[in-house]
Structures are given as structure tokens and as C-alpha cells.
Amino acid sequence: MENSRFLKIGLALLLLLNIGTLSYLWLDRHHGPPPGGQRGQDVFTFLCNELKLDDQQVRQYEQLRDEHHHAIENIQEHGHQLRERFFGLLQINPVDSAAIKSMTDSIAATQEQIEMVTFYHFRKVRAILRPDQQKRFDEVIQQATRMMAGPPPPRPK
Numbered sequence: 001m002e003n004s005r006f007l008k009i010g011l012a013l014l015l016l017l018n019i020g021t022l023s024y025l026w027l028d029r030h031h032g033p034p035p036g037g038q039r040g041q042d043v044f045t046f047l048c049n050e051l052k053l054d055d056q057q058v059r060q061y062e063q064l065r066d067e068h069h070h071a072i073e074n075i076q077e078h079g080h081q082l083r084e085r086f087f088g089l090l091q092i093n094p095v096d097s098a099a100i101k102s103m104t105d106s107i108a109a110t111q112e113q114i115e116m117v118t119f120y121h122f123r124k125v126r127a128i129l130r131p132d133q134q135k136r137f138d139e140v141i142q143q144a145t146r147m148m149a150g151p152p153p154p155r156p157k
Contacts, residue, residue, distance in 0.1 A: 118148075
């Protein structure tokens with residue numbers, strides 16, 4: 001009878017512990033930013049909030065964001081076309097090392113363009129800020145760029 005009571009108490013404690021653990025894991029998962037989705041919008045909202053932009057600054061930032069987005073889309077489209085041509089080289093025998101090198105350099109140049117366009121975009125954003133906002137911008141820009149990049153890819157097992 002003592003063993004039965006001990007087992008019931010132990011079972012109840014384990015059940016409560018499991019429920020608590022599952023609740024913690026489920027609730028913790030819903031506190032961070034949504035995975036994937038509109039990262040650009042998240043960065044926009046993040047910077048507007050962190051920098052306490054006024055209405056005019058928000059409008060200017062929106063225009064800069066739209067210009068940046070359009071420029072990046074054009075560069076990415078060109079990069080996709082280059083990759084298609086690059087992997088088309090797989091069909092050629094013998095392999096032309098010079099063509100492969102030239103294509104990889106062109107693909108790398110598109111990434112360089114993306115980085116340069118993004119750098120100058122944020123220089124323009126910083127230019128519309130007051131000095132106190134520029135100081136805060138300098139403190140949070142690394143966090144904003146990490147948000148744009150998204151989560152790192154999973155490690156292979």
C-alpha cells in the first residue's frame with residue numbers, strides 16, 4: 001500500500017514535470033522573430049523603432065528601402081542568369097578552365113555588387129538621421145544586418 005502511494009506521487013510529479021517542460025519549450029518557441037518570412041520588413045520595423053524615426057524620416061527610409069530592394073532584385077536576377085550559364089558548362093567536354101574561372105569571377109562580382117549597394121543604402125539611411133539617432137544606428141546596425149541575413153544554415157550531422 002505504501003509502494004502504491006509512492007508510485008502514484010512519483011507518477012504525478014513526473015507528469016507535472018513533463019507538462020512544464022513541454023509548456024516551456026512551446027512558449028519559448030513563440031517569443032522570437034518569426035522564422036523566414038519578411039526579413040526586410042522586420043529590419044525596417046526594427047530600425048524605425050530603435051531609432052525612433054519621425055514621420056518624415058519614416059517616409060524617407062521607406063523610399064530608400066524600396067530603391068534598395070529594386071536594385072538588389074536586379075542584381076540577383078543577373079546572378080541567377082550567370083549561375084544558369086555556369087552550370088551549363090557542365091555539358092562541355094573538355095572542361096574550359098578559363099571559362100569556369102571567368103564565370104565564377106562574374107558570379108562573385110554580383111555578390112560584391114549586393115554588398116556595395118547594401119553598404120551605400122545604409123549610408124543613405126544614416127544620413128537622414130539626427131546625431132543622437134546616428135549614435136544609436138551605429139550601435140544597432142550589426143544586429144539589423146544579421147536580421148537581413150537570416151539564421152545560419154544547419155550544420156551537417
